[in-house]
Amino acid sequence: MTTLAIDIGGTKLAAALVDNDLLIRDRRELPTPASKTPDALRAALHTLVEPLSLYAKHVAIASTGIIRDGVLLAINPHNLGGLLHFPLTETLEAITGLPARAVNDAQAAAWAEYHALRGDYRDMVFLTVSTGVGGGVVTDGKLLTGTGGLAGHLGHTLADPNGPMCGCGRRGCVEAIASGRGIAAAAQGELAGCDAKTIFIRAGQGNTQAADLITRSAQALARLIADIKATTDCQCVVVGGSVGLADGYLTQVRRCLAQEPSAYQVALQPAHYRHDAGLLGAALLAQGDRL
Template identity: 30%
Template sequence: MYIGIDLGGTNIAAGIVSEDKKIVCSDSRPTLSERPYTEIVADMAGLCNDLIKKAGVDISDIKGIGIGSPGAIDNKNGVVIYANNLDWNNVPLAEELRKYIDVPVNVENDANAAAYGEYMECGGDMESFVAITLGTGVGGGVIIDGKIYRGFNGVAGELGHTMLVHGGEHCTCGNDGCWEAYASVTALIRQTKAAIAEHPDSMMAGDIKVSGRTSFNAAKAGDKAGREVVDKYIEYVASGINNIVNIFQPNMLVIGGGISNEGDYLLNPIKEYVKKHCYCKAVEQTEIKIASLKNDAGIIGAALACGQ
């Protein structure tokens, strides 16, 4: 078995993952990211040892620890080159953790680790696979020939930061018009608020705290302005997915993140859009699905990527 660690800006979530890809037991601690990295890693080690005790296994049963970390990762050396939300530069994450626990440590970008988890959950036998996450941002991970595709410098797969709307909305990355600035939950909330301002009589105006669900709930209840927000949002999501299909033609593309809880209500119009707009219609088409692991993808993917 392996330990998978999903290192976030807010929490460190970890779990023991069995050979049959299931989380045996899991736990989490706050990251308290303003601390020196050495303290954070000490907590990660403590969390691993607690899990080992809790599961009643021996350290010799753990074949490896996999960490999914935000930022740019040097996978070969287990170093976090740069992670904005942790304020980390060149942190030797694997080396530091191995001071506490003597097992192999593998460090991946968190979106890549989650994509690998979803890939393995879907059988782990496809030639090519893409996972996207519609969350606070838009994340992506690409698996080719069974391996995480990282690019030569480790930072490939930034699917959310490809320009979709030339000269469009400003993105957190500093550029304008990124897919993320139109297809993230953050973008959907912005779009929803704009529609409420324009249609104060809309059902959406009743939501005290506008969320990613506000427009979807209103649309499902027959609210016209809500329907318009959702239709437009889904078109942005779908056109970005269509780009990915035209580029990668993966066997499968899965959609995760908070918005993916909308299920078929989100998925069906995306499938329709891609069917209509994909470049080559004469061949077998990419299967598009809602991700199945959801929040566990990070832990499971990080763990299983150890055995890659």
């Protein structure tokens, strides 16, 4: 059964046809509309999926934000702009004429990455570090979504009570410090106004401030991982996202985690499916896996 899988992120939209063997065909991408209005997103989704929908039996959507009854919500409205309460499944069903199912993108990615472990672990956590910091939790082989779709929003746990204000309205969240947006917001002087990608490049060129900003992010993520180990006793933490998969970043996280007591140590792995984990996890869920 071929699934039309769609990944809606803060910076890009991706779509692909995914078969039962998780093979991706005809992958397409578009930038997420800068205006982030409902009309702009509908138009972009129509352009993205129309050439693919004829070859699919159903639609699987992985999206940033909280997904509740097929509607897009957010704990951090800044990540969505004007897209709060956007009817995801209703919109895609209207565009494609196919039944649709939506899930949070990090939860979907967690499910794909759990399957990639091929039975080595029953309890794992996935963390994505990119524009924001998201996550997904698999416990005893089951994906945790929560009754309101909030489960796995680990980036909104507390990192520093005196830290920067997070877009969710809470001060000092992990996301406000470790995310690409958090790294960029903390930049000063010659790096002020640079995005996270530029800061990583400058760090590679020997810029001390850039290197310190990345270390600050890695330290916050390592402390989060120690908290996750204490809370879930997971056997493995998989890290993905544009920041999480940046050269050298996971090595820094490992180094920071190694400074924690032994009880908080846990195996760390880079995401197997890298930037396609959301697409594939949504397809897996739509193809018959149960939450």
